[in-house]
Structure formats: structure tokens, C-alpha cells
Amino acid sequence: MFLGKVKIINQIQVAPGSYQMTMRAKEVANAFQPGQFVHIRVSEEFNPILRRPFSIYRTNKKTGRIEILYKVVGEGTKILSEKKRGDKLDILGPLGNGFRIDKNLDKAILLGGGMGVAPLLELAVSCQRQGINKIIIFLGAKAKVFILGEKEFKDLGVEVKVATEDGSYGYKGMVTGLFKEEIEKESHPAKNTQLFASGPPPMLRALARLTFRYHLPAQVSLEARMACGLGVCRGCVVRVKDKKAYYKRVCKDGPVFDLSEVSWE
Numbered sequence: 001m002f003l004g005k006v007k008i009i010n011q012i013q014v015a016p017g018s019y020q021m022t023m024r025a026k027e028v029a030n031a032f033q034p035g036q037f038v039h040i041r042v043s044e045e046f047n048p049i050l051r052r053p054f055s056i057y058r059t060n061k062k063t064g065r066i067e068i069l070y071k072v073v074g075e076g077t078k079i080l081s082e083k084k085r086g087d088k089l090d091i092l093g094p095l096g097n098g099f100r101i102d103k104n105l106d107k108a109i110l111l112g113g114g115m116g117v118a119p120l121l122e123l124a125v126s127c128q129r130q131g132i133n134k135i136i137i138f139l140g141a142k143a144k145v146f147i148l149g150e151k152e153f154k155d156l157g158v159e160v161k162v163a164t165e166d167g168s169y170g171y172k173g174m175v176t177g178l179f180k181e182e183i184e185k186e187s188h189p190a191k192n193t194q195l196f197a198s199g200p201p202p203m204l205r206a207l208a209r210l211t212f213r214y215h216l217p218a219q220v221s222l223e224a225r226m227a228c229g230l231g232v233c234r235g236c237v238v239r240v241k242d243k244k245a246y247y248k249r250v251c252k253d254g255p256v257f258d259l260s261e262v263s264w265e
């Protein structure tokens with residue numbers, strides 16, 4: 001695990017209020033597994049004191065670059081969006097447990113709601129490396145301008161299906177609606193197929209119902225407000241169905257969990 005200052009190589013706005021930042025962080029790029037995150041100290045000032053967690057969107061082991069994709073939602077992400085090329089950032093990572101790819105998998109269905117796309121691009125690359133011949137991604141957002149990563153997935157040869165809430169691009173409605181339509185077309189959807197999803201809690205809750213109904217194994221990347229990021233403070237726990245554990249830490253036990261393990265009550 002790396003802790004230290006890294007240089008920002010580039011930062012571009014990719015959608016209204018959304019940015020893609022590239023950093024040189026060789027140790028992180030080398031150690032990274034899809035689904036892991038970096039914990040970033042966005043300011044040298046006292047406030048905000050806590051680091052902010054971001055999924056690693058893309059890595060390049062040769063150049064030692066890592067990229068994050070993020071949306072401005074508050075003070076920390078606002079400060080981050082004002083960083084310039086050449087600025088330095090204090091980062092910790094890669095952290096957490098990423099996605100697990102079963103070696104018998106024939107088909108990987110990826111589903112990203114909004115910024116939930118961030119941990120899925122490198123997952124698609126890993127699925128391809130493991131020889132999974134069918135990879136499909138469902139991307140959902142409020143409107144066309146907020147659909148991110150479409151080109152990057154297509155460049156990999158991944159089949160892309162898009163849903164927008166306002167109907168400005170692709171299927172009109174929630175991405176879970178599009179996913180449901182597609183899965184209902186298949187006669188045996190769960191055979192050697194796995195869903196990997198990331199996005200807002202209502203989307204994941206809807207997926208929990210759908211995957212239960214269609215007996216589809218699923219892994220999800222969860223988000224929670226974090227402090228230490230190292231499993232110590234227990235500030236990031238989620239409820240799980242395990243009667244012995246009750247709660248698990250998103251930063252250390254996750255952020256990727258089996259969807260069936262998470263309690264949505």
C-alpha cells in the first residue's frame with residue numbers, strides 16, 4: 001500500500017460537474033485490483049481533514065498513471081476539481097477488496113449508475129484477460145451528457161447498452177428497467193453469468209430484488225462516508241445479513257460485496 005504525494009498529470013471536465021483526473025502513482029498502478037480505491041487528502045489545510053475515497057477508474061502499469069472519475073458533490077470534491085496539472089496530492093492506496101472474477105464465468109454483465117461506472121472499466125479489462133467471451137455493460141444516467149465511459153468500453157469491444165432517465169439517449173428510464181428487459185429475454189440468464197454493479201443505493205436495492213428473482217449472482221461496489229479508510233474507526237459500516245457480523249466495513253471488508261450479503265432493510 002502506498003502513502004505519499006503524487007503529481008497530477010492532467011485534469012479534464014468530462015460532463016457538467018464531473019471530472020477525470022490523471023495522477024502519476026506507479027506503486028498504486030502496480031498493486032491495483034479492479035474495484036479498489038484511493039483515499040485522497042484533497043487539501044493541505046485543516047479543513048477538510050478527512051480523506052475522500054475514489055474508485056480507481058483506469059491504470060497504466062507502464063506509465064505508472066492512475067485515473068479517477070468523480071462528481072463534485074461537496075467541499076472536498078470542489079477543492080479537487082480546482083487542482084491543476086503539476087499540483088501534488090497526498091494519496092493512500094490502493095485500498096479495499098475488489099471484484100472477484102470466477103474462472104468458470106462465461107458472461108459478465110456490468111452495470112453502472114451515474115458515477116458508478118468508475119470501478120467497472122478496469123473490471124472489463126480483467127474479464128477480457130481471463131478469457132470471458134461475453135461482456136456487456138449497462139450504463140445509466142439522468143441524461144446523455146452524464147453518460148461516461150461509453151467510448152472507452154466500446155474501444156475494448158464491450159457491448160454497451162445505455163439508459164437515460166430523460167430519454168435523451170438510449171432506453172428511456174432507469175438503467176435497472178433496461179437491465180430487467182434484457183434479462184427477461186434470456187431463457188437461462190444465470191448460467192455461468194455474473195452481475196457486477198456500482199451506483200446509488202436505490203439502484204442497488206432494485207438490483208437485489210431482480211437478481212434474487214432471476215437467481216443471478218451479483219457483486220456490488222458500495223459507497224459509505226469514510227474516515228480512516230483502513231478498517232480501524234468503523235465509521236463506514238453497512239448492515240449485512242450475517243448473524244455473527246451484523247455490520248461490515250466498506251473500506252476493509254469491501255467496497256465490493258456479494259449483493260445477497262447486504263441487508264437493504
Ligand SMILES: Cc1cc2nc3c(=O)[nH]c(=O)nc-3n(C[C@H](O)[C@H](O)[C@H](O)COP(=O)(O)OP(=O)(O)OC[C@H]3O[C@@H](n4cnc5c(N)ncnc54)[C@H](O)[C@@H]3O)c2cc1C
Binds near residue numbers: 054078226
Ligand atoms: C469506495 C468508494 C469509492 C468511491 N468512488 C467514487 C468515484 O469513483 N467517483 C465519485 O464521484 N465518487 C466516489 N465516491 C464518493 C466520494 O467519495 C464522495 O462523493 C466524496 O467523498 C464527497 O466528498 P465531498 O467533500 O465533496 O462531499 P461532502 O461535503 O463530504 O458531502 C456532500 C454530500 O455527499 C454525500 N456523500 C459524501 N460522501 C459520500 C459517500 N461516500 N457515499 C455517499 N454519499 C456521500 C454527503 O452525505 C453529502 O450529502 C466513492 C466513495 C467510496 C466509499
Ligand code: FES
Binds near residue numbers: 229231233249250252
Ligand atoms: S473508514 Fe474507518 S473503518 Fe472504514
